[in-house]
């Protein structure tokens with residue numbers, strides 16, 4: 208069956224996926240759809256099940272139940288050669304040969320992934336330039352810095368230009384420069400039409416990639432949508448009023464945080480909150496050092512989404528509204 212005939216527009220489809228380790232249920236009734244050619248930021252707390260889900264989507268782990276399609280095919284039963292050409296995976300643990308140079312790692316893995324020697328050479332040169340590792344091309348991988356190793360590891364998953372690329376925390380341990388190099392590589396792959404599933408705890412990276420977002424909470428994708436859509440729906444503006452000395456005694460609707468106070472509730476108009484604050488009698492005896500308006504952003508949305516999930520007692524009831532996949 209052709210991909211387009213069965214799943215027009217979807218690179219990844221997970222339906223009702225369940226996975227437990229012993230008595231521990233990690234994924235439960237998980238549904239996920241990822242449009243072809245998009246970048247998905249898969250977000251969730253430590254231990255939420257992101258790596259487990261990636262292992263299932265890449266056929267390394269069997270689900271207990273449910274169905275998975277990658278480009279219309281079941282990853283578990285896919286012939287090895289087709290699987291290899293469709294999927295690229297950079298897991299969290301580094302997979303490079305320490306005694307081989309950067310060049311030989313890339314050319315060697317290129318051969319394993321079915322590239323001809325000529326293709327492997329061309330692609331290796333491209334990736335070395337993209338990674339900014341020209342000066343280290345002949346350096347044994349064991350002598351690279353942590354961030355350089357991480358770049359090499361990520362590049363290996365990209366060698367064969369897979370249709371779907373899974374990157375599990377690709378910037379862990381990377382410094383600012385290495386991180387920027389990895390983001391450039393991801394953008395380059397996305398611009399070629401590769402679908403990318405990207406996990407990270409660095410929200411700024413997800414924002415910089417303009418990725419769509421999926422929040423894995425209590426074993427399922429509880430919220431999914433475009434970046435702007437998520438920020439619009441879940442992030443809140445706030446205001447922060449800092450005092451030169453001690454903040455005033457308790458003001459209803461505000462909470463103290465050291466030398467500053469901020470509203471203890473979601474606000475719709477920062478200006479109205481500030482005007483209201485200055486009408487309070489407690490404010491007469493104080494000297495204000497600074498008033499800042501905090502704009503709604505992904506971090507605020509993340510905290511609100513996670514906060515909502517903590518207030519629920521039953522899994523599968525995490526948010527009142529579930530967003531669609533589109534938009535950014």
Ligand SMILES: Nc1ncnc2c1ncn2[C@@H]1O[C@H](COP(=O)(O)OP(=O)(O)OP(=O)(O)O)[C@@H](O)[C@H]1O
Pocket residue numbers: 228233251252253254255256257258259260
């Ligand atoms: N092979 C395994 N055997 C038993 N438990 C496992 C196994 N693999 C994962 N787990 C458990 O499943 C849960 C989900 O782990 P997973 O690594 O998928 O989370 P994660 O969201 O990727 O976390 P992190 O952000 O810390 O990388 C954790 O409680 C983990 O201990």
